[in-house]
Amino acid sequence: MSRRLLSWGIILIAFSVLMSACSSGSNKEANTATATEQATATKVVKDYFGEVTIPEKPKNVLVLSSIYAEYLIEMGVPPQMVIFVPEVEPDYRAPYFKKNGIQMIEAEQYQYNYEQLLSLSPDLIVGIGIGMEPGTYEELSKIAPTVAINADSEMKTAMPELASIFDKTETSKQVLAAFDAKAKQAREQIQQAIGDKTVLILRVESERYRVMGPKAANSSAFFYQTLGLHSPEAIKDSTDWFSPISLEALPDMNPDYIFVEDRILKDHDNTESMKKLKENKVWASLTAVKNDHVFPLKTSDFVHGVGPVGSVLLMNNVVEKLVK
Template identity: 65%
Template sequence: MSRRFKGLGIMLLVISVMLAACSGGTKEENATAGTAGAPTEGVASTAKETATESGTKVVKDQFGEVTIPTHPQNLVVFDSIYAEYLIEMGVTPQIVLLTPEVEAEYRPDYLKEHGVQIIEVEQYQYNYEQLLALSPDMILAAGEGMEQGVYDELSKIAPTVALDANSEMKRAMPKLAAIFDKTEESAKVLAEFDEKASQAKEKIAAALGDKTVLVLRVEHNRYRFMGPKGGSSSVFFYDILGLNSPEAIKDSTDWFSQFSLEFLPEMNPDYIFLEDRTLVGYDTKKSMEDLKASQVWSNLEAVKNDHVFPLKTSQFVSGVGPIGSVKLMDYVVEKLVP
């Protein structure tokens, strides 16, 4: 054999040994890395989990069908009430938008305790550039009251679910549960709340009998009363807690109706929850002073008997939920039940 071919043979032998070493390895190494033709059980399981994590599904919302991540990794929730519903069901969103001036006092700490990032925003404003910078893979908001144009802009940033509901717990929570496969957990939370509400309702009924309760809102240059057949707050006060409204407004279906002070004697409630409405840049000082200085106010049964109790806007507007509603329930019982 010539020296040339002899050298070539040695080289081929060295290469074959090197290739064998590279393709070999210990059993432990192969178990960790797997092989292209036959992945190990651990690798197959991981791949399956990854596929599930990165999957999508189609859900219906206020505006139609939307494709969302099965397990969103950067979920932005617009409504802090919705965030509370989700957390109590076992789903923790990554980011929540809220307006500090009108937020329920307990909720920022509650959100932080659950590791949720809080982004402070202006009330009733949408900052699309800010949202884009957050890089959400899903946006969740209440659909009732949202305009189509706003929804379209949000959908350009990330898949957006505008829930076909308002903030009322028994409407919104089951629909959120259906989206996140938490129906059983939702039912449990609602059942626990119903039990607490039933106990509160019994205490109030025993203490008040047929006495009436008015929720009166003081606004800038006007006054409004809560209709017992109005929105979600009406459900809380007049259905869940079973309060009796004044006879003169018992059929009102408006959440809040404007009235003149001259109408107060016709309602003449036994108890009043008085809301000094809170809005960013809103001043109710003059309206409150005029109310308390009026003769009709001082002649009301509730006023004469010192049965007027302050009510914060955040307590019953942004403060509802499995946590907040129980806090408000306890407050109402405290004021009405001796």
């Protein structure tokens, strides 16, 4: 082979290596650009206060409601962080969050430490819109894009709204359908066991007693609609979540079963109220009391323990007490 041909061969090899390196570099740059675009891509969603621009694929989501965090976990989009108020949370939830790798940010109930939230560097904040003050929304929005979901905490209304934000509508439908199937089975078990016998939810507070209205929303709907329980005739049309009553009014209701909530409320002690109730002759005369059909009910289990996990646990507890 002549020296001239050898030289041309070397030149061609060098040129090929150079072109390959350039092509590789271009591909890397293109991939980097694509990844950057995906990381910074945004979308506009509607919430309780209007429209808000949020990341398409947020990486550090802070959820202000542990109930909403449970919904998101069950839909397959677990948040990175959740505000957690230990004294009001049901027993199962902390281990549940830990199992799913959720960082729990302990806080006071109904209070936000904005400096603390800022230090967490969320790229998206999600909370319950109904009941949120505009001023609170404004302060949260200074920290990160904030979505105030146009719903309360009730599963059938909140989950579809959350699903639409995180593109999980079909998953949400599947989760709700699975819950409905379990609720149907529980309802049938209760109906077969106690028929039309009446059930009262009695709340004991430090200075008063209240009863749950069967035509209210949230937990009332869970007991009297989802589980199909029958309320005493005297309050069958009540739309109040809880109405104050005197102990003397209980014989007019005279339920067959009573679930008694010793309400958990910060800086309140119900010891005397509970003692007064149990020592009252009116209480002792009730059918449910005579038949030992009185069961404890934790505030955290039915007020905050809402969700595909918590509601099933509560459902199982009610079935266990009524179906014997």
